[in-house]
Amino acid sequence: MRRVLANQELLLIGLMALLVLAVSLKFPDFFGLQTLFNVLTASMVGILFAVGVMLVVVSGGIDVSFLAVGILSAYATVKYGPQGDGPFGALPVFALSTAIGLGLGLVNAAVVIVARTSVLIATLATSSIYLGTMFAFVGGEVISTLPQPLQSLGSTHLFTAKGAVRGTTSLNILILVVLVVCVLVWAFLRFTIAGRSVFAVGGDAEAASRAAISVPRTRVLVFAIAGAVAGLAGIISVTLSGRADPTTFMGRELDTLAAVVLGGVAIAGGKGTVRGAVLGVLLISLVTASLVPLGIPTIWQRAAVGALLIAGILLQTAIGRRQRIRPILDAPAPEVTNA
């Protein structure tokens, strides 16, 4: 029983099944493609952000700059990037946004490594710099006409089915991109030496460096990947919503962190899976989608997620009490080792 409960991912799946069952009993129509597509569409951007944050958290640090990276990359790309319908369609636009995100991720890594400060404090600083730069120098107005390739991509659907009640319901083709990124990050963490080093550095940076793992190099890699994924998430969000609004994500950092935590990623580092992060985001989207059919006003969404989060954390800590609780703002490489 303990083992089953300790598997947070099973718990999340169980919770989701329970939720779907409860709503479906009341509204049989709820159990169908429409709900699935709605939840997936609502989760796409969140999943990418969560996967990037998960990487940083596993490496031992809390990144709060990912949304700033995402929206700055996407907004700058839409404003200054290729506008016409080139031979490769939307590919250059996506590549540019991803590259900008990667660059901003490298800046994060530089600050963390040079200033030898905690990731939380470093990314707090860089995120206000990024957002300020965007509003002061790139622009702050909503761009409602996207480049042609993005517009057509935004209405290219992988599946289109008849709606449960009326109309049609569809799933955008970009879900494939999200899927590919998830698989790539999973493979990176599981099969590459650099990926395994991420866990080692997050678990104990001192021990990792004594085992001949280059801690700075691992950090640079993690921030570069997380930045690139955030840049990609930003441009996908812009494509899906059909407009580039620089205020889209303002102040939503904690929501993504909440999803990552629900997914069983240890906030102190060293533990976490792509699957968990994805499930965390899906659960939150499902909760949001279920509130209205359950007769709860959507205004309760944030409080409901908060209560769910507290329950999840309590369970997690009650089970994992063997783990040492360490200060959350731990410097990257603690110099004092506990005897």
Next chain:
Amino acid sequence: MPSERFRTLLLTMGGRASFIRLLVVAVAIVVVFGVLNPSVFLSGQNLQYVELASPEVAILSLAMALTMLTAGIDLSVVSIANLSGVVAALLMTNGQSTGLALLGAVGTALACGAVNGLLVGYKHVPPILATLATGQLFSGLALVASGGTVVKGLPESFTRIALVTVAGVPLIFWVMLIVAAIVGVVVAKTPLGFRMRLVGANPTAADFSGIRRARVLLATYVMSGALGGVAGLIISARAGGANSDYGASYVLLAVVIAVLAGVDPEGGYLTVAGVVIAAIAMQLLGAGLLSLSVSSHVVNICQGLLLVTMVLLNTWGTALSGLFARRRVTA
């Protein structure tokens, strides 16, 4: 013991190196903007603005710093402020007296702080997780209570709090100074403060010396929550209304100010004077940049750059001063 008294005094005044660094930054801000645009920056109106805008930020930063003293963090403090503000506003708009509304707000804040304290102290949840989750819950409750809108129509007896001046200085600025003094005395002079410092500096040692860590943490988070409540009242008195989303960026700002002040996020050290000065310095920086009529977003960039610079100085400052010392010896 005079030496002991001196050390506790130093503790409230801040460690020498980081405190001097902060003072240099604060003075530099005043001098730079005073020279660049004296007619606006040094005007009484600008000073008044800084006096009115600093208290809420300073009190939230004190709440953050208190939890950092015990090697924790309180990400929910702004949510607590907003929830208390909404509770007070609802009580007042439903015909209750201002006094009762203030009590209700502080009671709400204490209860929220107690929830944090129970999770962190008794359930051993890492503070960043506990307050992340409760912050979500509290701001969600505030959202529901306020109906997602700004609760307006507060009585004049309440909004006047933000306008009254005592001896030429706004009342809320006095409130900030009094709150800071209380926090300073509690941390430096009381047994509770001593235990909080020890829990932050070395939790294992605290356990072995018979300190009930859970109780100390509970008290810390209740205090932090209470400060959040006071800040929430100041915010809604100034804004003339309350809503659930006010000042979402204050969480980050409070961390920035605490770190600028030299509060060690790994625990064991707090400087009340430093926090107040850092909060005022941040407001001066913002007001100064705006007096040069740059975009308000440049202020964000500068705050971020300032934080990076201070962290760099804290990391490399001692190495640099060591370099100078060596040079002096060889010369």
